Each structure stands twice: as structure tokens, then as C-alpha cells.
Amino acid sequence: MSSSRFFTLKEARLSNNCPECYSNDGIELTFKQKFIENAFYKAITNEVVNEMHCMNCNTQIFPIQWTDDIERVVEYQKRALQPKPKSIKLKPLAWVIIIVDLLLLVGIVLFSTGVISF
Numbered sequence: 001m002s003s004s005r006f007f008t009l010k011e012a013r014l015s016n017n018c019p020e021c022y023s024n025d026g027i028e029l030t031f032k033q034k035f036i037e038n039a040f041y042k043a044i045t046n047e048v049v050n051e052m053h054c055m056n057c058n059t060q061i062f063p064i065q066w067t068d069d070i071e072r073v074v075e076y077q078k079r080a081l082q083p084k085p086k087s088i089k090l091k092p093l094a095w096v097i098i099i100v101d102l103l104l105l106v107g108i109v110l111f112s113t114g115v116i117s118f
Contacts, residue, residue: 006032026056
């Protein structure tokens with residue numbers, strides 16, 4: 001029922017050497033932010049992940065393979081990144097449930113205080 005996905009915040013082409021094929025023009029760094037959606041709300045979280053991929057040899061480059069130069073560039077790109085602020089948006093179903101609950105609560109309070117009677 002609940003689904004979480006990531007949407008792309010920023011893509012950057014790096015001029016560092018690929019640890020696999022040693023090409024210096026094919027590395028792409030992608031930052032993604034988590035987005036959650038279910039029947040009641042849509043939310044953007046603070047969770048940001050990054051992926052690195054070499055376009056020449058078509059391999060994913062994991063952090064264990066990073067050189068010092070790549071680490072410095074990734075840290076620079078992280079500092080320059082501006083993620084979307086954490087937010088939540090209620091869907092119509094959630095608003096209906098909230099309004100019905102409020103009406104029931106007001107009715108119970110009015111009935112228990114004697115303002116209305118049946």
C-alpha cells in the first residue's frame with residue numbers, strides 16, 4: 001500500500017578517472033531524494049542517496065572503489081546540493097477522516113455536556 005521511491009535531485013558529470021576502465025570523461029554522479037506516497041499522504045523525506053555510474057564501461061562505481069580524488073569531488077558536490085525541504089501533503093481521504101473524527105468528537109462532547117439530547 002505504501003510506496004517509497006527516489007527522485008533525481010542533481011546529475012553531475014565528473015572528469016575523474018573511472019576505477020574500472022580508467023576513462024576520464026564518463027563518470028556520472030546522481031543524487032536522489034526519497035519520496036513516500038500512500039493512500040493518506042505524500043511526503044518528501046530528508047534522506048538523500050548518491051549513485052555513481054561510468055557511461056563508458058557501463059558499470060556502477062561503489063564507494064569502496066572510490067579514489068581520494070573522487071571522494072573529494074563527491075564531498076564538494078554534496079555541499080553544493082540543495083535538497084528539497086521535508087514536507088507532507090495530505091490527500092483527500094485523510095482530510096475526510098480528520099473532518100469526520102472532529103464532527104464525532106464535537107457531537108460526543110455536546111451530548112455528554114447535555115447541550116444536545118436525543
